[in-house]
Structure formats: structure tokens, C-alpha cells
Amino acid sequence: MKKPQAFYYFSMKSEFGEIAIVWRHDKKKLMRVFLPSQHRLFKSSDYKDAASLKGNNSAVRKACKIMDMLLEGKPGMFPLEMLDWSVAYPFQRRVLRMECRIPHGMVSTYGRLAHKLGHARAARAVGTALARNPFPVIIPCHRAIRADRSLGGYAGGLSMKQRLLELEGLQFDRYGRVMAERFW
């Protein structure tokens, strides 16, 4: 296993558990976010510890601070130019960017997002793109649900998806469906 010189990881605590972020220092960009449920996929030995970053780790600190806010359900936008988009294919990039436009406290559906992208029937492809979201939480894929207002899926587990939405002020009915009066 080689260890790319410029890749650093930082592990942060949250109410959901340990969340790891991978920072690409040569580009000064965030490469990936690993949710607690994805810890199996995350190999810290593949990266260097961000704690070893001398002085100039302010960008990492800033990234963590924004992450913390988002994990508490506070509105905030991670600077999209600090994300390394090269990890995503064009269609996925478009999906992720569209996803970012869903306002805090609001939800959309996979189908509506597909429609906005000009692929009216690509709801399922949108779901796939979101399932592979390299930046969960930052890119709020938890705000995309099914047309019947059921949750759909989430890489971090459905309980985390529900909790994130609740933190944004959304409520659920007794069948676990989002009580949204309207979709974005």
C-alpha cells in the first residue's frame, strides 16, 4: 500500500460516531468524507495524519468546523471550490451540484432532481449518483427522498438520514415518511 504524500486524513467526533475526512494538501482540496458506517472502507494507513501538518492546516480546521455545524443541523454551505470534483464523473457532478441547491430544511425527490437536470426519467441514475456521493453531509444528499416521501437510502444508514433531516426541522409521520408540504 503506497501512501500518497499529499493525502491527509483527519478524524472527528460527532453524535453519529467518528467521521473521517481526507484532505489533498497539494490541491488544498477535500477529497472525501467517510461516515461512521463507512469506516470499513476507510484505511487510515492509506493517508498521513493531518495532525502532522505543520502550521498551515488552517484549511483543514476550517473544513472541520463547517462539518461540525452541518452535523448539528445548522445551516451552512461548505465552499464548493474546496472540494476535489475530479473524483466524480460529469453526470454525478451535475447531480451533486444540483443537490447543493436544495435549501436547508427542505427536501426534493430523486425524480424532481432528474427532471431539473433535463433527464426526466433518470431518477434511478440520480439515486446511484447520490449513493456514490464522496462528500456526504457537505453535499446534502440526505435532502433527496422518494416521491412517496419515504426516505429512500443513505450511505450512512437511514437513521442518520432521518436524524439529519430532523435537525433541520423536518418531521416524520408514523410510517417514517417526511412530512413535507412541498418539495424543492
Next chain:
DNA sequence: CTTACAAGAATAT
């Protein structure tokens, strides 16, 4: 190139 999927949607029952 072909195939098998995936965090869907619409429809009917």
C-alpha cells in the same frame, strides 16, 4: 461491446 445493477417512479391491485 454487453450485462447487471442501484438510495426510483408510475401504475394497478
Next chain:
DNA sequence: ATATTCTTGTAAG
């Protein structure tokens, strides 16, 4: 609530 059918972009073969 469950079953059927229609979908599209991707990764793997």
C-alpha cells in the same frame, strides 16, 4: 402495502 413494468447512467466483464 405489494407487485409489475419502465427507466438511465455506471462499473465490471
